Amino acid sequence: MTEEERRAIEQDCARLVIAYHVYVDNYDHEKVLSLFAEHAVVDHAVVGMIRGKAALAAYFDAKDTSTVAQHVMTNVLIDVIDDDHARGTAYWTAYISPAAALPAPMSGPAALGSYQDTFIRTPAGWKFHTRRVIGRFAASDRGSTTLLKGGAAAVEKVREKLGG
Template sequence: MTSDERRAIEWDCTRLINHYAVLNDQARWEEVVALYTDDGLMTRPTAPDAPIIGREALLASFFSRPPRVSRHIVGNIVVTVEDAMSASAFSMILLFTGAIVEDGLPVAGAPLVGEYRDRFALTPEGWRFSERRGALSFRP
């Protein structure tokens, strides 16, 4: 693999992490779930021992959450290319959430600090999450 090929994979996976955060904050659940492989696995940072597996289960999980306003800040993304078809990554998140209000800005609770450990697979649709394992770094 050339350096350019490696950098292209790193960029594609980094973009996937950032795109996930944007879609998540916009509650575009079908598009979020489409970023996973068919059998993709996710654990939320607030529930690291409760894996959700498969696009159908992931979609149901997202739709079952109460509506909220959220903003994910993602940083310290480090992608490790394993080969032309697989990669992994580590990233940190800062999550602000608040209740939806009719008038004005929502009031955010205390932010959550966490991390994701991701695994990626190259599919016919492009790079997708095969695993997205979240964990909190500090107790709320």
């Protein structure tokens, strides 16, 4: 593999990491799902294992779209394994407000964490193969459970639906 090919893979995978939250924050779940391989697995810090695109769609359908959310991605580091596989790490900071009007009020981040990703080249291009969501910090008055319609009770329903 040439240096140019390696850099192209790094850029394609880093673009997936950034695109994920651009689409999530705009509640464009169809585009979010397009970033994942068909049999992708997400190990979510709140709801547990999510296996396959159908389960991912169910998770995104459960998200509360009445909130304003914005994620800031930093420290995106991609390591190319071979022509068809890569892995990466990225840090995220989530700002969430229950207000639907802009500009939404804020009092600081709702949560901070990181991702551990693996990527696979498919006929449609690079996709997430696995994604591990690691929550490192959460505001005590808001956080990941508020992202689902119905809060903590919704988390339990999503877990049941996903078999966990």
